[in-house]
Amino acid sequence: MGSNLKDVAALAGVSVKTVSNVVNGYVHVSATTRERVQAAIDELGYRPNATARSLRSGRSGVLALAVPELGVPYFAELASLVVDAAATHGYTVLIDQTAGAKDRELVVLGGIRHHLVDGVLFSPLALGVAELRRRTDATPMVLLGERGLRGPTDHVGIDNIRAARQATRHLAERGCRRIAAIGVQSVGTGATARQRYAGYRKGLADAGLELDPALVLPAPRFHRAEGYAAMATLLELPDPPDGVFCFNDLLALGALRCLHTRGVPVPEQVALIGFDDAEEGSYATPSLSTIAPDKAAIATTAVELLLSRIRAGEPPDRPRRLTAGYALVARESSAR
Amino acid sequence: MGSNLKDVAALAGVSVKTVSNVVNGYVHVSATTRERVQAAIDELGYRPNATARSLRSGRSGVLALAVPELGVPYFAELASLVVDAAATHGYTVLIDQTAGAKDRELVVLGGIRHHLVDGVLFSPLALGVAELRRRTDATPMVLLGERGLRGPTDHVGIDNIRAARQATRHLAERGCRRIAAIGVQSVGTGATARQRYAGYRKGLADAGLELDPALVLPAPRFHRAEGYAAMATLLELPDPPDGVFCFNDLLALGALRCLHTRGVPVPEQVALIGFDDAEEGSYATPSLSTIAPDKAAIATTAVELLLSRIRAGEPPDRPRRLTAGYALVARESSAR
DNA sequence: GCAGTCTATTACATCGTTGTAAAGAGGTCC
């Protein structure tokens, strides 16, 4: 089965190039030779070697997607959409997991499978503008996530600050007066966390509320367990919160579980809002209010931007920063 | 930056092969040339072209993983583990989503990016033994999932029948007398669904319970919404169930949400058990009892089996079928 | 001084494909 053009050519009694012409649908091939060649192809079960093609053409038809971890629903859903978006353009996607670790993110910057990948979609957690600026690899790259990163790189994301501000205001409008935040980060650059925190503070200000540092809790990895633990801490405060803005849905779901366990009614005593719109949240009880980024738009926009860069062939004169939409989805966890 | 060995060789004033020798750490290179070459490499920012290497060596260092959809936590978690397992062996993973559609699964069988992929991990939904037998592509392939498929292909999975039987018995032991099943499938071969259904019937028999066809509901895609709808149907029966075995956790979580909405206490009035052990289930309220397949074992075993086939280079004389472990995790949704 | 051994480096072919240029076959036109 490991047949190549040469084998087919020998069997059909034609030159290698003629077989190649048949395979690629070149027009000036006589009907008889075409048939003969096709028969040989079928007999040998010939399949073109994508590696050789790629070496010849300089294009592999493969994109890389580097995310922290597929176990987090947001990244899994995003990956799913990216894979589909790439497929509509004839591209396949290679996945890299960084765990948000700086060393592994640097590997991504250095270049994954050099020349085997036409372009890179990268959702960094630990790296900042400085590292991005130092990048020398010429493979086109588009960042997913933080709109705020004023780096030299193309970028697609939503306006995190505005969305977080809106989420916070939503809780305030619902009547909350002590609004906590779960998810600030000191690790890495924590660009996402920082922006959502900034939005949170603006939202508080909008509502004329004071920032109480005791209500701001960290969560280095945005996992459920951290949300649970943070909520437990909040509930033990002398003056616990009546609303919580979690920087992603996993944190919110962890917090929700904690509230259930302690018998705290949601939303009556504590209202809750998350971020990401993981499908999971809409099936929780109570269903989870959240900020729903337009993930499909992010995926298709990012893929198209990346492909346009690949087609252009030259490094961008200046980075493009595209913004996708989002919506505040009010569900039961923040109902009045 | 698109430099190659030739450019480096020219700059260093040596032959192409010498540069290659330096890059590959060949021993018989004098210290002075090595230095000179290394300097040239650094100056040009040379990176080996993985495509060319791959053409030369016949190995790409890339595995393909074909799953129905990453949006389903089970496949996302599995993909995450597969990517990590592959990475420990220096391999990268390319992801293909089939949506469980027959035509797209056939594409996978036909070969993805022929020769650009060293091996394929495939979790088929629609295809059966007949199609697998017709496969002609020689790329090593390992199936993930259904242990029962008596096809010609290597395989890693858990004993679905036994696990499902145990789950059903678990509900019976808890006192349930009318145990429903959600998740039978008529689409495709539905091997997973069929096996879990078989286990369900055996479990009923073990407990001396009769099978009531009204309690067996379909779910073509194993999604939350289907679980919700099926549960709604069950609750409208004149004689509704007191226990439900859902063929995966998403169905169970959908069912759970439905029960909450109708005010049915879980597990007091209806007990619930799922399958897959999605992390989500352990944070639901009540937390979800489930069958927990050893996903890490499945991923590492499958990757290692696949790599051994790749190393061997020849098609297997006869397929290997490896079985990973699982555990029944009893949580609140089936507490006494 | 010369065979023999070892090191360092090189030219060349090759992996499978396709672009380029050119050659052969057949026909038309004046």
Next chain:
DNA sequence: GGACCTCTTTACAACGATGTAATAGACTGC
């Protein structure tokens, strides 16, 4: 009959890397 087309097919080089075999040089030992 020769110039000039068009259509079909071909040989060759190239993409970037590495294995093979060969070369040149340095050193050993007698």
